[in-house]
Structures are given as structure tokens and as C-alpha cells.
Amino acid sequence: MAELTTDIQYLKGIGPQRAKALGKLGIATLRDLISWFPRRYEDRRETRRIADLVPGESACVAAMVAAPPTTAHIRKGMDLVKVRAVDETGVLDVTFFNQLWLKNDLVAGETYYFYGKAEGNLLRRTMAGPIVEREDRREVTGRIVPIYPLTAGLSQLVLSRSIRQGLDQCADILPDVLPDEVRRAHQLCRIGYAYENIHFPESEEALSLARRRLAFEELFLFTIGLRQLRRRREVLHVPPCGAVDMEVFYAALPFSLTGAQRRCIDEALADMSSGTPMNRLCQGDVGSGKTMVAAACAYFAVKNRRQAALMAPTEILAQQHYGGLAPLLEPLGVRCALLTGSTPARAKRDIGARLAAGEIDFIIGTHALITGSVEYADLGLVITDEQHRFGVAQRTALAAKGLHPHTLVMSATPIPRTLALILYGDLDVSVIDQLPPGRRPIETYAVPGSYRPRIYAFLEKLIGQGRQAYIVCPMVEENDELPDERKAVTEYAKQLQEQVFPRLRVSFVHGRMKPKEKDAVMAAFAAGEADILVSTTVIEVGVDVPNAAVMVIENAERFGLSQLHQLRGRVGRGGHQSYCILISDNQSEETRARLRVMTRTTDGFRIAEEDLRLRGPGDFFGQRQHGLPGLKIADLGIDTALLREAQEAAEDLLSRDPGLIAHPATAERAAVLLRQNEDSMN
Numbered sequence: 001m002a003e004l005t006t007d008i009q010y011l012k013g014i015g016p017q018r019a020k021a022l023g024k025l026g027i028a029t030l031r032d033l034i035s036w037f038p039r040r041y042e043d044r045r046e047t048r049r050i051a052d053l054v055p056g057e058s059a060c061v062a063a064m065v066a067a068p069p070t071t072a073h074i075r076k077g078m079d080l081v082k083v084r085a086v087d088e089t090g091v092l093d094v095t096f097f098n099q100l101w102l103k104n105d106l107v108a109g110e111t112y113y114f115y116g117k118a119e120g121n122l123l124r125r126t127m128a129g130p131i132v133e134r135e136d137r138r139e140v141t142g143r144i145v146p147i148y149p150l151t152a153g154l155s156q157l158v159l160s161r162s163i164r165q166g167l168d169q170c171a172d173i174l175p176d177v178l179p180d181e182v183r184r185a186h187q188l189c190r191i192g193y194a195y196e197n198i199h200f201p202e203s204e205e206a207l208s209l210a211r212r213r214l215a216f217e218e219l220f221l222f223t224i225g226l227r228q229l230r231r232r233r234e235v236l237h238v239p240p241c242g243a244v245d246m247e248v249f250y251a252a253l254p255f256s257l258t259g260a261q262r263r264c265i266d267e268a269l270a271d272m273s274s275g276t277p278m279n280r281l282c283q284g285d286v287g288s289g290k291t292m293v294a295a296a297c298a299y300f301a302v303k304n305r306r307q308a309a310l311m312a313p314t315e316i317l318a319q320q321h322y323g324g325l326a327p328l329l330e331p332l333g334v335r336c337a338l339l340t341g342s343t344p345a346r347a348k349r350d351i352g353a354r355l356a357a358g359e360i361d362f363i364i365g366t367h368a369l370i371t372g373s374v375e376y377a378d379l380g381l382v383i384t385d386e387q388h389r390f391g392v393a394q395r396t397a398l399a400a401k402g403l404h405p406h407t408l409v410m411s412a413t414p415i416p417r418t419l420a421l422i423l424y425g426d427l428d429v430s431v432i433d434q435l436p437p438g439r440r441p442i443e444t445y446a447v448p449g450s451y452r453p454r455i456y457a458f459l460e461k462l463i464g465q466g467r468q469a470y471i472v473c474p475m476v477e478e479n480d481e482l483p484d485e486r487k488a489v490t491e492y493a494k495q496l497q498e499q500v501f502p503r504l505r506v507s508f509v510h511g512r513m514k515p516k517e518k519d520a521v522m523a524a525f526a527a528g529e530a531d532i533l534v535s536t537t538v539i540e541v542g543v544d545v546p547n548a549a550v551m552v553i554e555n556a557e558r559f560g561l562s563q564l565h566q567l568r569g570r571v572g573r574g575g576h577q578s579y580c581i582l583i584s585d586n587q588s589e590e591t592r593a594r595l596r597v598m599t600r601t602t603d604g605f606r607i608a609e610e611d612l613r614l615r616g617p618g619d620f621f622g623q624r625q626h627g628l629p630g631l632k633i634a635d636l637g638i639d640t641a642l643l644r645e646a647q648e649a650a651e652d653l654l655s656r657d658p659g660l661i662a663h664p665a666t667a668e669r670a671a672v673l674l675r676q677n678e679d680s681m682n
């Protein structure tokens, strides 16, 4: 008898060859097979009459083959089978490509079901390459049909037949990991029904019940796993930090901290004083002042005689942090140092020796901080800035340099709370939801490309007043091929320099440059050696150029709102009134609605919520290294209510049975799910 762990090649009706094809999708076991969920469905239940076919729409017709099919050999590798079919309302001419066997299979006088896109006109209906099935052997017509993600060498039919085989063989062995009382309390269907109907739905209602049940289960298990992860950390004991007179630090600052900064600092200090390792995310919009939160925590750790490290994703950011923090902290007795890839070898050795000897209290740097040879005397606090730029491996590598050090990650990507819960599950979250006083909101405009002359004149005027500008250049995809960013940026910069701004200094930066080159260009721009910086989105990371007052974004429709917000955050960092100009010729209602959000608010969290509503969660996870936890079926964009329900159910169960003693299957699935997703989690 089959088990969920059975290798699919031993399943009835599958065999080694199909198993190999399925293996390319990562399907190895019976469980993998039945958990390969459809990407979408096609409703092929309705049968139309030929006269009712609408050109351009897919539909199913039942029609009798009127005459034996004919064949035609058009060119090498292209054979056609043509057949005329009729019903009482009209004639349908059907063409098949490279399916020569149909010549014999389609018998005149018999009725078949054809499903495909109708073409032609009122007088002559046609279908090219439809699915055809005999009246008495309908499999993929006359029902709601699942459409699966595929790979080369595998067809929808083969895949759905394999899944059918799989389902038939595990009907009785599917364990229900949802405790019965949870299932009933939340009106969730049984597991067998759910699997059956997610693949082969009887009706729309059945499909939606199945989906709801499986999504709930996934979110429920995930929550349980995360809670257990947290418990593992909470039982670790580290020496609690003692009280420190923070007023000394606050008094040294050139400004007073905002209430939100103070609250985040207090939360972090409380963590460090608690006796278990801190694992906190400090989330704050661009310009909200996260660096000072980091500095306060470092000061606190150092005064507790521990070392602190701050890791930034780029050399220039690390330099900026060092340049800002060392003059502040050194007079307070914190010995600071900068360590990056371009630190000369001798200085590196020297810093390494002092770190190991405990003669450096606060080290600021890049990945150089985690190279194998760097050792710390007693690393007590690890801070990573712009955390989405780091892979988990890099963050854990730094943490591994100490013994359960406290960790603080800082992010400017505003994640809606609902998502933060699942994405950062094991992290405590502090939010800096307030900007330092005196900031002037960035004026934002969405305009069509025809405004370019006016925009250029505006840039010229501001630059004449001493400001600088960023331009995110257009990037168009041709024939589905990814755009060549190097070419796009260099050509656009050249054109601007030669034809539009001959008297200004235009520089450029793109992601294909070496990190060193990139940093050099950014540093030169920060030093005021260029007026305009043309780039792709590489400028997204938090470099501070207070003098930059305009951000122009071409093809603004290409970006998610959160990304636009990040880009916009590059300006408005000094005292100057700043502007963001979004250029787009895309007139679709959706694009206009999205860009309108940008012109109306500068609140990153509101923008993130809007983005989630308009585009779904892909944008938050898309290119980010932390990735979406491997949710197979739940969609965080639409299942937020379900997420809350599942979380409550999970908390409720854990409060009654913390060790899941009575629910071993639930505990085990949660652990497996978590293990599979460890890479994408913090």
C-alpha cells in the first residue's frame, strides 16, 4: 500500500519515465504529487452551440464530424489535420497541428467535444488546435479543469492524470493535521474532500471550500512552527544587560530624538536586559532616523562591556555610518572602527587584532565583518542595516561570531503588519512611525512623457540653485527579453549629456558595474561632483545625499508602489524642498490609480497597504532575498482575514496544549514546513 512518502515511480500508473518528468518539477513523493496545486482553472462545463460561439472566446462545443478529416503537409515539421464538424446551428472548421493520428481517430458521423478558442466570423466559425474528446470519454471537458504549472516534457493531461492516480491511491491515508475541534470551529472541510476538489472541483463552491481549508491549514501550521521557533530562542539564557545612563548619550546628540525613536530604543534595551537574546526588527520609513536607534543600542551594549557590530550592504553606506557615528560615540568612550573590503591589508590586520583583543568596542563595516578570519573578543550585539539586502546566511554568519548575540535588523521596507507577522514571524517588531520634525513632504507629480521639456527646464533651474537630481532611466522590454540595463543607462545618460544638458555634469550608475565602480560614482555624486545621476534602481539603498532634491522616474508604471516609495526616499533628506516626478504614458486605470497614491501620500505604511491591495504581496517578496515563505496555496494578498483566523486558532491550540502532546501529527507537519522554509526566514 502506498504512503505519502512513497516515491512516485512506484505508484500504479506512473512508472520511472513519468516520475523523471515529474521530478523536474520537484515532485518526488506521493505527498509532493498531490500537493502540486493548480495555478488556475478553466471552466469547461458549459457546452455551446456553434452559432453561439463568440470569436476570441474559449468555449466548448459538441459537434458531429461531417466528413473524414483531411491532412496537409505545410512544411517540415508542420502537418495539419482538418475536419469539418456540424451541429443543428452551423458549421465549425477545425484545424489540428502535428496530431496526425487524429486523421484516423475522428470518425465521420460521430459526435465529439471540442474545447478551444473560437475564431472566424458569423458565416464561418473556426477553431485552431482545440482539445477534442469523444462523447463517451470526457476527461478534460465538461468540468472545471485544473491548469498546472508545467515544465518541458510534461503536458497538462499527463500531469492531471498522474495526480488523479495519486489521489486515488491516498484517499484513505491522508492524515488530517487540523484537530477536529479547530476544523469544526472554523467551518473547514475534511482533508480528503479538500484535496479532491482543489484538483478536480465538482463546483465553484466546492473549489472555494477546498482552497479555504488548505490555505487555512498552511497558515495554521506556519504559525505553529514560528511560535515553536520563538520558544526555542526564549529558553536560551544570556547574561542580562545592566542599566546604563542613556542621558549621557542623548545629551550628546545634536537634536532630540523623536518619540518613536525613543520607543524603539526602549524596546530594544528592554530586550537586551531580559536575559534572552534580542531578535528585533526596527522598521522605519526612509529618513525616520534608524541610524540613531542603532547607535543607542550599540552605546548600551558597549557600556555593558560587550562589543557591537553594524553591517551595511554597501561600502559607501558603511562609510557614511562610520563618518556620522564615530565622532558622536568616540567622545563618549566608545572605540569605533571601520572595516570594509577596501580597508588596506595592514589596517585590516591591525583592526582584526584589536577586535580580537577587545580594544575596539563598535565596528562598522560591510561583509568584511563576517569573513572567516575576523574574530571578536565578545560580540554582544549585531546590527544589520537595510536587512533585505542581506541573505540569511550573511546575517547568521555575523551572529555566529558571538555567543547568542543580540540582533537588531533595520529595514526601510514598510511591510504591512499582517505580512510582517508571517514574514518576520520569529522577530519582534518595532516601528518608527514618525519623521523627525521640520521635514517638508516631497512634492510628487505624475505626468505623461510629453512633459519632458518642462521637467528638463525645471531640473536646470534647481541645479542652477545648487541642487542635484536623480533620474531613474526608462527600461523597456523587447519581445519578452529582459532589458539590457547597461545599455539603457549609458545611452540615456549620453543622450541627456549631449542633447539636453550640455553644460551640466551627468554621471551614471547601473547594476552591472563592479561594486567598487558603483561606490566610486555614488561617492562622487554625494561629494557634489556631478549634477545629475542617471541610474537603474541601484540607488534604492539608503545612501544619504542631502543636496539631492529631485527624483525623476521614467516608466514609473514598471514599479511597485513600495519601490517607488523607496526611490523617492533618496531625496528630501536635507532641508531643501524636494520633488519627485513620475513619468508614465501608461493610461490604464490601474496605473493611474497607483501613481495617484504616490502623489497623495508620503506615508510608507499606507503606501505598502495600498500596494498590497492593488498588486498582491509579490512586490514585497519579488526580488527581495528574504523571499516569500514557501506558501503553496495561501495568498497573503487576499487571505489576510484567513491568516488572522488561522493565527488565532494556532495560539488557542498552543495555549491549551503548548507542547502539542495531544497533536503529534500537527507538531510534525509544522516542523517540516518550517524546515523547508528556514532559508527564507529570519
Ligand code: ADP
Pocket (backbone or CB within 6 Å): 255, 256, 257, 258, 261, 284, 285, 286, 287, 288, 289, 290, 291, 292, 412, 436, 437, 542, 544
Ligand atoms: P534612515 O531611517 O533612513 O536610516 P537616517 O538614520 O539616515 O534615516 O536619518 C535621516 C536623517 O535624519 C539623518 O541626517 C539624521 O541625522 C537625521 N535625524 C535622525 N533623527 C533625527 C531627529 N530626531 N531629529 C532631527 N534629525 C534627525
Ligand code: MG
Pocket (backbone or CB within 6 Å): 290, 291, 385, 542
Ligand atoms: Mg538608513
